Amino acid sequence: MTNNLVCGTASSLSPFALFVPQAASYSVSALYDQTRAARRGSTIPIKVQVLDATGANVSSADLALTVTRTVLVSTNTSDVVEDAGNSNPDGNFRFDASLGIGGGYIFNLSTSDLAIGTYELEFTIGGSPVEYSVTFQVK
Numbered sequence: 001m002t003n004n005l006v007c008g009t010a011s012s013l014s015p016f017a018l019f020v021p022q023a024a025s026y027s028v029s030a031l032y033d034q035t036r037a038a039r040r041g042s043t044i045p046i047k048v049q050v051l052d053a054t055g056a057n058v059s060s061a062d063l064a065l066t067v068t069r070t071v072l073v074s075t076n077t078s079d080v081v082e083d084a085g086n087s088n089p090d091g092n093f094r095f096d097a098s099l100g101i102g103g104g105y106i107f108n109l110s111t112s113d114l115a116i117g118t119y120e121l122e123f124t125i126g127g128s129p130v131e132y133s134v135t136f137q138v139k
Helices: none
Strands: 027-030 043-051 065-074 094-096 104-110 117-125 131-138
Touching: 027 131, 043 131, 065 104, 065 131, 104 117
Parallel strands: none
Antiparallel strands: 027 043, 043 104, 065 117, 094 104, 117 131
8 A cells, every 4th residue: 555545456356345444442541540659569450441432431341451461661650659459360351330430440450570660551442453551650
């Protein structure tokens, strides 16, 4: 594809299709304070809601959030430290109808294997290949 022009040669009248990747149709709202640091060795409850293009909460048990990776983005952290909960047994977000208005997702992230710093937790929503992220800190 050059300059949004697709060129090709057809030897018959076979059916074909062109597919254009769609822009991300979701956004993510963090339901926790991303500026607070968790004590290294603790568990951080990463809580989020999935919003559609109009800002409406579309979080549901039928829409899966799959964790893809954790990325260290900085060795800096805030001065405030917060401790919390237990780790997820399956390694992915789980839907919780009691989070926020209309429900949300929670991922209990163990920090025991992480160095001090600021991280992004990256994940996909549904079957989309688009990655979304939220930030957390370990101190």
